[in-house]
Amino acid sequence: MKNIHVLAIPYPAQGHVIPLMEAARCFTSNGLKVTFVNTEFTHKRVMSACSEIDGMQMVSISDGVEPGDDRNDLGKLTKTMFQLMPTKLEELINDINKNEDEKITCIIADCYMGWVSRVARKMGIRLAVFCPCSAAVLAMIMSVQKLKDDEVINSRGVPLKNETVQLSTSMPFMDPANFIWACVGDPTTNQIIFDFSILGGMEAAEAADHIICNSTMVLEPGAFTLFPKMLPIGPLLATNTSTNQVGHFWNEDYTCLTWLDQQPLSSVIYVAFGSFTIFDQLQFEELAQALEDTKRPFLWVVRPGTSGGMDYVYPSGYLERICTLGKIVSWAPQQEVLNHPSIACFVSHCGWNSTMEGVSNGVPFLCWPYFADQFFNKTYICDIWKTGVRLNQDETSIVTREEIKSKLEQLLINKTIKENALNLQEKVVDCLLAGNSSNTYLNKFIDWVKEGND
Numbered sequence: 001m002k003n004i005h006v007l008a009i010p011y012p013a014q015g016h017v018i019p020l021m022e023a024a025r026c027f028t029s030n031g032l033k034v035t036f037v038n039t040e041f042t043h044k045r046v047m048s049a050c051s052e053i054d055g056m057q058m059v060s061i062s063d064g065v066e067p068g069d070d071r072n073d074l075g076k077l078t079k080t081m082f083q084l085m086p087t088k089l090e091e092l093i094n095d096i097n098k099n100e101d102e103k104i105t106c107i108i109a110d111c112y113m114g115w116v117s118r119v120a121r122k123m124g125i126r127l128a129v130f131c132p133c134s135a136a137v138l139a140m141i142m143s144v145q146k147l148k149d150d151e152v153i154n155s156r157g158v159p160l161k162n163e164t165v166q167l168s169t170s171m172p173f174m175d176p177a178n179f180i181w182a183c184v185g186d187p188t189t190n191q192i193i194f195d196f197s198i199l200g201g202m203e204a205a206e207a208a209d210h211i212i213c214n215s216t217m218v219l220e221p222g223a224f225t226l227f228p229k230m231l232p233i234g235p236l237l238a239t240n241t242s243t244n245q246v247g248h249f250w251n252e253d254y255t256c257l258t259w260l261d262q263q264p265l266s267s268v269i270y271v272a273f274g275s276f277t278i279f280d281q282l283q284f285e286e287l288a289q290a291l292e293d294t295k296r297p298f299l300w301v302v303r304p305g306t307s308g309g310m311d312y313v314y315p316s317g318y319l320e321r322i323c324t325l326g327k328i329v330s331w332a333p334q335q336e337v338l339n340h341p342s343i344a345c346f347v348s349h350c351g352w353n354s355t356m357e358g359v360s361n362g363v364p365f366l367c368w369p370y371f372a373d374q375f376f377n378k379t380y381i382c383d384i385w386k387t388g389v390r391l392n393q394d395e396t397s398i399v400t401r402e403e404i405k406s407k408l409e410q411l412l413i414n415k416t417i418k419e420n421a422l423n424l425q426e427k428v429v430d431c432l433l434a435g436n437s438s439n440t441y442l443n444k445f446i447d448w449v450k451e452g453n454d
C-alpha cells in the first residue's frame with residue numbers, strides 16, 4: 001500500500017530540531033510516514049542522546065562544513081548549507097522515490113532553510129513551511145518588501161529608522177533594532193543571515209501552500225489574522241502527551257526531577273538559557289552570586305565549555321556553600337522541569353521554545369534575552385502578555401547581582417504576574433483540545449497532506 005510520506009527538514013540547531021520532531025510525532029500518530037532529515041553532525045548528536053524515536057525514519061545529509069571548520073560561525077554555516085545541501089537533498093529524495101510506494105508526498109521545511117523550496121519546486125513536490133519562532137517574527141520576514149518600500153530598512157536589510165513599527169493595528173510594535181537579522185552577530189554575519197536565511201525564508205513562505213507554527217491563536221492573534229496562510233498548531237510539547245521530549249543534543253540529567261520532588265511547592269527558581277547563549281566569566285559570577293544571595297532553592301543549567309571554549313569558574317567555595325540550596329546540571333529535561341509543581345519562576349533567555357514551554361506551564365519569567373528573536377519574545381512576555389519582568393544592564397553592559405536579586409524578589413511576590421501566567425496557560429492549553437483552534441488547524445493541515453496522495 002502507498003504510504004503518505006512526509007519529509008521534514010529542520011535548521012540544524014537545538015531549538016529547531018525539538019519542535020519539528022514534536023510536529024512530526026503529531027503526523028505519525030495521525031498515520032503519516034515521516035522521514036526526518038538532519039545534517040550528519042546533528043543526526044549523530046540526536047541519535048546519541050536518544051535511544052528510541054517512535055515511528056520516524058531518521059536520516060542525514062552533509063551540511064558541507066569541512067572537518068575542523070567552525071560550525072558555531074552561523075554566517076559561514078548558513079552560506080555553506082545554502083550552497084551544498086540542495087544537491088544532497090535531491091539525491092536523497094531520488095533515492096527514496098525509487099520505491100513507488102514510498103514516494104515523498106510533501107516536504108516540510110524549516111523557514112530558515114529556504115533553499116529547500118527550490119528543491120521542492122524543481123522536483124514537483126508540494127511544500128509546507130515550519131516556523132519554529134513566533135508567528136510575529138515570521139510575519140516580519142514575510143513583510144521584508146513592505147519594510148523596504150516604507151524605508152524602514154534598506155535593500156540590504158539594515159534598519160534606517162529608530163521608531164518602532166507595526167505591521168497591522170492588531171500586531172505588537174517592533175523595534176527595528178530587534179529585527180532578527182539585525183541581532184544575530186557581527187555585521188558580516190547579520191548580512192549573510194539576511195541574504196540567505198531571511199530572503200530564503202521569505203521565498204519559501206511565499207512558495208508554500210501552508211506554514212505551520214509552534215504557536216497559538218490566543219498568543220498571537222494579530223500575526224495569524226494578517227497572514228492566514230500561517231496555521232497555529234502549537235504548543236508542540238512532549239508534555240502534552242506525557243511522553244519524553246525527543247531531539248536533544250545532550251543527555252538530560254533526570255536527577256534534577258528527584259531533587260525538585262524534595263522542594264516545597266512553587267519555591268524553585270529555574271535558570272536556563274537554551275543551547276546557544278554564552279556568558280563571559282564576570283557575568284557568570286554575577287549570576288552565581290545573585291542566586292546564592294537570593295537564598296531560595298534554584299535549579300541552574302550550566303552547559304559545559306560554553307564560555308568561549310573554557311569551562312566557567314565558580315566563585316571560591318561556591319559549590320560547597322550552595323549544595324543544599326541549589327542544583328546545577330549540564331542539561332535538564334526542561335519541559336518536565338517546567339511542568340513540575342515546585343517551580344516558581346523561569347530565568348530565561350526567551351528562546352521561542354522556552355517561551356512556549358514556560359507559558360504552557362503557567363510559569364512567570366525573568367527575561368534575559370541574548371540574541372536574534374529573543375529580544376522580541378521578551379516584548380511579548382513583559383509588555384503584551386504581562387507574564388514576566390525584564391532585567392536591565394548597567395552602564396558597563398553587565399546585569400549586576402543586585403539587579404538579578406531585586407528583580408527575582410519583585411517577580412516572586414507579584415501576584416498579578418502569576419495570575420496572568422495561569423490565565424494564559426489555561427487559554428493556550430485549551431487550544432489543543434479537540435475542536436479548538438490548534439487542533440482544528442493541525443487536522444486541516446493533515447487533510448492537506450493526505451490530499452496529495454489522491
Ligand code: UDP
Nearest residue numbers: 015274275276301331332334351352353354
Ligand atoms: N532545553 C532542554 N534542557 C535544557 C535547556 C534547554 O531540554 O537544559 C530545551 C528546551 O526545552 C527547548 C530547547 O532546548 O525546547 C531550547 O530552545 P529555545 O528556543 O528555548 O532556545 P535556543 O536553544 O534555540 O536558544
